[in-house]
Amino acid sequence: MVLHGNELRDKVLEKYSAKVYRNRKQHVLSIDPEASNEITANVRTIPGIITQRGCCYAGCKGVVLGPMSDNAIIVHGPIGCSFYTWGTRRHKQVETDRHGEHADCYVEYCFSTDMQEPNIVFGGEKKLKKAIEECMAIYKPKMLSICSTCPVGLIGDDIHAIAKWAREEYPGLMCIAFSCEGYKGVTQSAGHHIASNQIIRFIVGTGDHKPQKKFSVNILGEYNIGGDGWEIERILNRCGIEVVSAMTGTSCYRDMKNAHLADLNLVQCHRSINYVADMMKDKYGMDWIKVNFIGVNATKKSIRAIGAYFNDPELSARIEEVIADEENTIADEMEYYKSKLKGKTAAIYVGGSRSHHYQLLLQDLGMSTVLAGYEFAHRDDYEGRRVIPDIKVDADSKNIENLKIEADENLYNPDRITPEHRAELEANEDIDLNDYQGMYPDMEEGSIIADDLNHFETEEFLKALKPDVFFSGIKDKFVVQKAGMLSRQIHSYDYQGPYTCFQGAARFGHDLVMGLYVPAWSFIKAPWKNQATLVGKLGGEV
């Protein structure tokens, strides 16, 4: 019997011990329109379960800070943490000039204090200071970050005092410390929050370069994986919209300083950057809208929402022209890919946002999603921000600092749009003004949601659901492919991309067709395994 929905969920979970079952049943559910669908998320990982999750350091340094081109990041710790985030996340960057100001690009470099035993015993502050001096002598960066790793918090090195020393020692240097020890919180998510806090505390609001165009935005939570951010910027620029900063994918310290002078924030990855969006709303009165540039229809909806926010007929007309032109360019290709992919199913397990976004792109291609999950999203990413008041911060995450933000005396400006227009926008169902509905509304009844999907559950659910493709990360990819199922990486895009907007959608379609139709899959079973090809005599036979 083929099981679905809740029956399947119960069947998979019943193999657990009682204790693990009690825990996991709160993280796995089948979408049921009649039920509350409340999920448990953002809680500690079960030891030994083979999670795919990473740590706070990865969320802070690897995800949010790493992409900033002109930010020299010194990882304070033993060598591993720094080594593993060297070039492995595909946030593309180059040196740039803007408004006559140059920004270096350090992404090919990996900086570490490479702590040794004596640094653990006697403290690593002296070595860190020396490392900063050496970095300043060689690179003269305008921004320097210090990221702490597990042992730093335990031995009590005061990296914030050292950052302060560096700011005083080197006038013009923005030196910021990030206490993102790996054991903080329960996942990468804690690191996003820690990075966001320091971005608001030290960077945004310190520049004074006003946007030059009439309409300007920041793109928050877009890390330019495989060039995603550049493609979004190309489309927005075509529409006549200036991108002041893109945090942090195509951006840098030079640009992020001026972010508060833009008109509107666009939030792509809600999980990692909603803190910045919220704090900028409180501090500068800047609205944000949830956008999604993954998928043709999602992109159209997002650009139109930006147009609706600015409420300018000329802009809206230009937006429609760009949409028509871009769609026309890919129409034939999309039709072909759709013909090859229609009716196929997918399972998606990614970090904190793509599991939702990619479902919309798959819908464009005629596919449906039978299972989706996040490594480290919170309840609001699943269920929508309306549940935020009900979320209790548990003991494992309570030490992550929550900044108290007050309106900036000089820069707070709530009047970017009129109250009447605001009321209109709030009533418009196609626009998520300062809001995010979460992944649920785009999921079909009966599909499985799995938070912190572990190796055991991955194997069991894939065996039962038999999707045509599993979108996940590098640690899952080959497990799944050994079993004869395509797995495409949706963190690294398998070294391809960009996948954003119109051309990105076509490129994604191409890559998916390529993956599913490569002849190699047909050779998995050796011919002598399928049929009796043995014509000789077996030993002993006469």
Added chain:
Amino acid sequence: MLNYTPKEMVEREALVINPCKTCQPVGALYAALGVHGCLPHSHGSQGCVAFHRMYLTRHFKDPIQASSSSFTEGASVFGGGSNLKTAVKNIFDLYDPDIVAVHTTCLSETIGDDLNALLIDITPTLSEGKYIVHANTPSYFGSHIHGFFNMVNGFMKYLSVSTGTSNGKLALFPGWLNPGDYRELKRLMTQMNVPFIMLPDTDGTVDTPTTGEYTMYEKGGTTIEEIKSLGDCKSSLGIGLTISAPSVGFLDKKCKVKGDTIPYPIGIDATDAFILKLQEFSAEEVPASVENQRGHLVDMMVDTHQYTYEKKVAIYGDPDFVIGMMALCLELGMIPKYCITGTPSLTFEQEGKSLLEKYGVKEECKVQAATQLNTTTDLFLLHQWIKNDAVDLLIGGTHGKHIARAEDIPLVRAGFDVIDRYCHSYFPVVGYEGAMRMVEKITNALMDYQDSHCEEKDVEMVM
């Protein structure tokens, strides 16, 4: 590319830039993958094991499984004992390995979790025939190489016993190599009629065939029985002076099995030394097939010499690998201009310098390992050297590709890690076979460079 690396040499003592090493636990994880039915376990916060699995998966393009104690802030302050107990129960409930190999991270090492004591508590709760072993692998000491031999020794510490009856076998510690290399070592031992136990052995565990079925514990790997039986071996042989000497010493200390350590059998001379060691053990003639293969290698070296002679090469990576490649390059008449490793190794510089002397190299060459006190022997330093006096070829892992591009130098990828090319881990660099492969790669890289960089009138049809 690498635009901010200045030509003027800079003094550094604290800032490591573009390291030529990584941290201990990943070495322990890799060693544990070379044991059959083993699930490696990382006792620390889960970010480490996510990174380590990622690193090895990218190198092998194969599934790499390992579990974690998933420390939270509370465990980091009060100790991770209960995390480990919970983990072990869940691991055996869900994943049913024969053995769990626990290593530590800088987190559990800094807080001082006592793994010996924890395992004394946990071991009696295991089912019959199930095992748990551990090694301490602090990331702030040594490198991934230290993690590797610490784990090898960890297996022996818990399992290897001397029963007093010899099994007549050679205990072989092959060091950190690809499964293709392990296969070649086993092939040579079989050809030389040497019965052996090799620890570890990832042939079959990290280069698994695609069959339509995934199994967590594949056919390969040293078995638990074999590890126990290491204590009854007639003698031992360590391959790799930095990585395997500690294991040869450990087995001698624990089980009184005497042994020697030789360099990685990379190139003709080091492979000869390996064959001689095997012959010493078997006391038999070297078979014609091995001799013939050696002859093929010499033939290639003579045929290709005009493209390799006096070409300058920079080699970076793990200490035993670099020494091995250095020897091969010298045999080809090349000049190993710069040889570096980020792993602190006392024997590295000594071995490298004696190789240069042996071949009478007049050119001034640099052979430099990081030390515990000065860790800044890294790819930034190598790049600065190259900027000041260029080389014709680079040999090492993927992380040198930026230097190769910045300075327009061909790069032959070998060693760990190679994360931007496919198929490499199936093929050896060791033995005559591996040397033949490297001769082909090195010569082709230099000849491709000539083809693409010479003037049009100088493009040769026959080379």
